[in-house]
Amino acid sequence: MALAVVAVLLLVALAWPVGLLVWANGKLQRTTALSGGADTAGTTYLLTGSDARGEEGGIAEDGTEGQRTDTILLLHVPRSGPTALISLPRDTYVEVPGHGGAKLNSAFAWGGAPLLVQTVEGLTGLTVDHYAEIGMGGVAHVVDAVGGVNLCYDGAVDDKDSGMVWQPGCHDVDGTQALAFARMRKADLQGDVGRALRQRQLIGAVVAKVDPKALALRPGAQVALVDAGTSALTFDEDTGVLDVARLAVAFRNANGPGGITGTPPIVDMNYRPGNIGAAVLLDEAATPPFFAAVRDGTLPPGQVGGVPGG
Template sequence: MLVLLVLVLFPLVFGGWLWFHVDSSINRISAFPDYSGRPEAGAGTNWLIVGSDSRDGLDPETAEALHVGAAEGQRTDTIMVAHVPDNDTPPTLISLPRDSHVPVPGHGRTMINAAFAIGGPELLARTVEQATGLRIDHYAEIGFGGFAGLVDAVGGVELCLDEEMHDTKTGQTLPGGCQTLDGEQALTFVRMRYSDATPRSDLDRVANQRKFIGALVEEASSVGTLINPFTTYALADQGAQALTMLDSDGTSDLLSLAWALRGISSGGVVTTTVPVTDATAHRWDKEQASELFELVNGDQPIPEDLIAE
C-alpha cells in the first residue's frame, strides 16, 4: 500500500514542484507597452521567438567551444513569429530573415536585426508588429549558451542531413547522414550559412532553424523524455534558465506553445519564410507578405503558393 501511495503521489508532487521551479526561474522582461497605431488583436495567439547572439554569461572557454566568437552587444540570429490558432487551422511558424529591410520606428528603414540591437525586445516587437500587422501576445528569447544547453539536456537531437555541411567562415563541419547532434553541433547547424549546402545563405539558414526546432520539440515531447524524471528535470531546469519571457507569460503559456509546435516534423505545422523578392532576403514581397499575414491574423488556411522554404 505504501509503495502504491508513493507511486501515485511522487509524480504529482514532482510535477507541482517542477512547475513552480520553472515558473520562478524564467528570466522576465516588462510587458510590451501600448503605442499609437498598435495593431488590434486578431484571431489566435502570436509569439515572437528570438534567438539572440548575445555572449553574456559565457566564459571564454565555453564561447570558444561553441565557436561563437567574442562579439559584444546583442543581435538576433533568429526571428520567428509562431501563430497558435483558436480553430482547427494548423499552427504557423514564420521566419523573418534577420537582414530584412523594414521600417524600424525612430530609425528609418534598416535591417530588422538592428531593432533588437538598438532597442531590445520592445523595439523589435514594435517593429515586427508594424511590419506584419500582427499583434504580438507573447515573447520567448534564448541565447547561444542556453540553446546548446537545452539540446544537451535532452541527450542530443537526431537529425538527417542530405549532405556534408562545411562552414567556410568558422571551419566547422557536420557530416551528411542521420546523426545525433549535441549542443555545440546543433548551434553550428542552425547558424550555418557559409556552406555549399546553404547556397541561399540566410534563406537556407532559417529553413534549417525551423527544421531543427521541429526535431528538438519532438525529442523534448517524446515518451522517453517525459517518463524519465532526470531528463525531464534537466530539460525544465535548463529551459527555465535559458529563456527570457514577458512578466505576464507563465509556464502554461510556454507548454501551450510547445504543444502547438510538436507537429513540425510530421507536417502538422505550417512552416514558411516571409515572401521575399530575391535570395538576399532584404526585401519582402509586399503583396504576398500582406496576404500571408492577413490570413494568419484571421486563422485562415495558408495556400501552397505562400509557403516557402
C-alpha cells in the same frame, strides 16, 4: 500499513509534477517585451535566436551598434486552421518605429525586445502575445539534456567559422555538433534564410524529442531538461510555464504535416536601399494579405515563400 504506503506513493506522484511546475516557473528568465497593443485573432509568439559570439556588442556593416539577433520566427496559432511558423529574415527591410527604413534585426540593436516586437507588429499586423529569446549557446545544453537529436542537411560542409563538419544526409548529433549546425551560414547558398531553416529544424528536433510519457518516470531527466531550458530561454513579462508548454505544442504542430512553415513573399535577397548593405525585400503587395491569411488560418498546410527562384 499497506494503505498508508500507497497513500504516500500517490501523494508523491501527484506532488512531484506540481512541485516541478512551481520550481520551473520560478526559474523562468523574463524581460520586458510586449507592446500592449490591441489583441488580434489567435495567439502569436515571437521567437528570436541569438548567437552572441559573433555579433553582440559589435558593429554591423550598416553601422548599427549593439546586440543582434540572428533568427526571428513568428509562430501563430489561429482560432481555426493550421498553425504557422514563419521565418522573418534578420535582414528584412522594414520600417522601424522612430528610425525609418532599416534591417529588421537593427530594431533589436536599437531598442531590444520591445522595439523588435513593435517592428514585427507593424510588419505583420499581428499583435505579439508572447516573446521568447533563445541563446543558441544554451541550446547545446538542451540538446545534451534530451540525449541528442537527429538533424538533416543535403550538402557537404567543412566550415571553419561555425565548426560544422557534415556529410550529406541525416545524422545523430550532440549539443556541440548541433550548435555548429545552427551557426553555419557562409557555406549555405541560401545564407541567413538557410541558417534560419536549420535553426528551426534544430528547435523542432528538440521539441519532438521531449516525450512527456518517456519523461514521466524519470524525475532526474525532467529536472535536467527544465534546468537547461530555462537557462537557454528568456520570456516576456507575462509568460508562465503553462504558456511555455503551449508554445512547445504550437511549434510541434507547425512543423507537423498539418502545419505551415516558410517565409513571407520575398522578391529580392540583395536589395540595396542606401548605406545599410544588402537587405531582403518583401513583396509589398503580397505581404499584407499573406499575414492576414496566416492570422485567419486560411493558408493551406505546407511550405510557403523561400528564396526567389530557389
